[in-house]
Amino acid sequence: MPEAYERYLVPVFFRPFAADLAARAAALRPRTVLELAAGTGALTSALLAETDTVSIVATDLNAAMVACGSAREPRAHWQQADAQDLPFEDAAFDLVLCQFGVMFFPDRPAAYAQVRRVLAPHGRFLFSSWGPLASHGFGAEFQAALEHALPEGAPSFLPEVPHGYSDPAVVEADLAAAGLALDRAEQVTLEGVAESAASVATGFLTGTPVTAAVAARDDAGEVRDAVIQEMTNRLGTGPVRAPMTATVYTARPVADE
Numbered sequence: 001m002p003e004a005y006e007r008y009l010v011p012v013f014f015r016p017f018a019a020d021l022a023a024r025a026a027a028l029r030p031r032t033v034l035e036l037a038a039g040t041g042a043l044t045s046a047l048l049a050e051t052d053t054v055s056i057v058a059t060d061l062n063a064a065m066v067a068c069g070s071a072r073e074p075r076a077h078w079q080q081a082d083a084q085d086l087p088f089e090d091a092a093f094d095l096v097l098c099q100f101g102v103m104f105f106p107d108r109p110a111a112y113a114q115v116r117r118v119l120a121p122h123g124r125f126l127f128s129s130w131g132p133l134a135s136h137g138f139g140a141e142f143q144a145a146l147e148h149a150l151p152e153g154a155p156s157f158l159p160e161v162p163h164g165y166s167d168p169a170v171v172e173a174d175l176a177a178a179g180l181a182l183d184r185a186e187q188v189t190l191e192g193v194a195e196s197a198a199s200v201a202t203g204f205l206t207g208t209p210v211t212a213a214v215a216a217r218d219d220a221g222e223v224r225d226a227v228i229q230e231m232t233n234r235l236g237t238g239p240v241r242a243p244m245t246a247t248v249y250t251a252r253p254v255a256d257e
Contacts, residue, residue, distance in 0.1 A: 001207055002068040006040045008203025012138065014042040014100065016190040017128060017246055021099055022046035024248065025126055030054055030095035034118060035076075036083045036111075036127075037061070037101020041069035044076045047097070057088075083111040091120045098127040100246070103165040112178030116253050125180060125251040129171065130244075131187070133163040137242025138192055142204045145230035149223050155213040158204075168247060180251040189245045197235035201228045 025033070025047050031054060038044055038058035047056065058073070059081035060066050070078035081087055083098075083105055096115045105111040115125050133140050139158050146154040165171065168185040175182050194200045204210055205224055214220050235242075 001211065002040055002062075002064045004203060004207035004211075005065075006068060006072070007207075008199055009207050010040060010042050012192045012194045012200065012203070013244065014039070015046070016192060016244075017188070018042040018046040018099060020188060020190065021097070021126065021128060021248065022050045024250075025095060025097055026050035026054075028095055028124055028126070030093075030124075032093045033057070033095045033097060034086075034088065034093040035059060036081075036096065036098040036115075037104065038069055038076075038078075039065050039099075039101075041073035041076070043097060043099040044069065044073045048073070048075050057093075059083075059086075084114060086114045086118055088118045090117055091123075092118050094120050094123045096123070096125045096127075098125075100128055100130060100162065102127055102171075103129050103162050108165075108174045109177040112175055112180055116179045119253050121253060121255070123253065124183075125175075126249070127251075128188075128246045128248045129165050130163045130246050131166045133159045135166075135189075135243075135245035136163065137244060138194070138200050139163065139204075139244075141197075141231060141234050141242070142201060142227070145201065145227045145234060146210070148230045149226035155210050157209050157213070161209075166247070168249075171247075171249060175249075175251050179254045181254050182249060182251050184248075184250040186248045187245060188248055189243050191241055192244050193239060193241050195239055196237065197231040197240050198228045200235075200240065201231040 033056045035058045044058045056076040058076040172182040
């Protein structure tokens with residue numbers, strides 16, 4: 001999965017937002033940065049391109065992602081870590097970053113409490129989450145193609161997980177429960193560019209948890225072919241473009257009374 005994720009999804013979905021988030025992070029002038037759910041290092045590399053004076057600890061729960069990321073971006077220190085049980089000292093970082101990872105935390109207030117613990121008193125938590133599925137041109141078309149191929153019941157991973165944490169009021173409440181105050185929530189829409197509709201479909205089918213749901217079927221090959229064809233029918237042949245919307249959040253620790 002990490003190889004497919006890096007090959008098909010990172011350039012189209014994650015690198016554009018990584019450049020935006022890295023610029024925001026660099027403007028905060030951090031010295032010590034902890035990155036959660038770093039994946040294969042798209043944001044890690046983008047931040048190191050913005051500033052060479054920062055020390056980054058990049059973490060991910062998935063050991064395969066850590067192995068892939070450390071090979072791609074050796075300038076950071078890579079470590080496997082659970083965001084809900086961070087193996088770092090209190091107040092160890094000026095900035096905690098997370099690009100499109102908070103949606104996957106089983107207990108977000110617990111993870112946010114860990115973020116607050118490892119943040120310095122005047123540190124910041126900068127992170128992003130996707131908007132509703134309808135606001136992601138590629139994701140919405142893929143889910144429609146998946147439902148067309150599997151009318152009896154398509155996997156609901158996309159709308160429920162990566163695009164299921166899109167209400168800023170819910171995010172703010174989760175942060176508050178962990179002792180973090182939301183300073184800013186900004187909606188950002190960027191354009192994704194892919195070499196073809198087929199490559200986007202292949203990325204979703206091989207680089208996300210949808211992979212397992214389709215692979216478990218006896219007709220997995222036929223389903224993949226049908227989804228790729230339907231995506232091509234919807235988006236056309238050749239290079240394809242689509243808007244993608246996310247929300248970027250900035251939070252800070254609430255002072256102890």
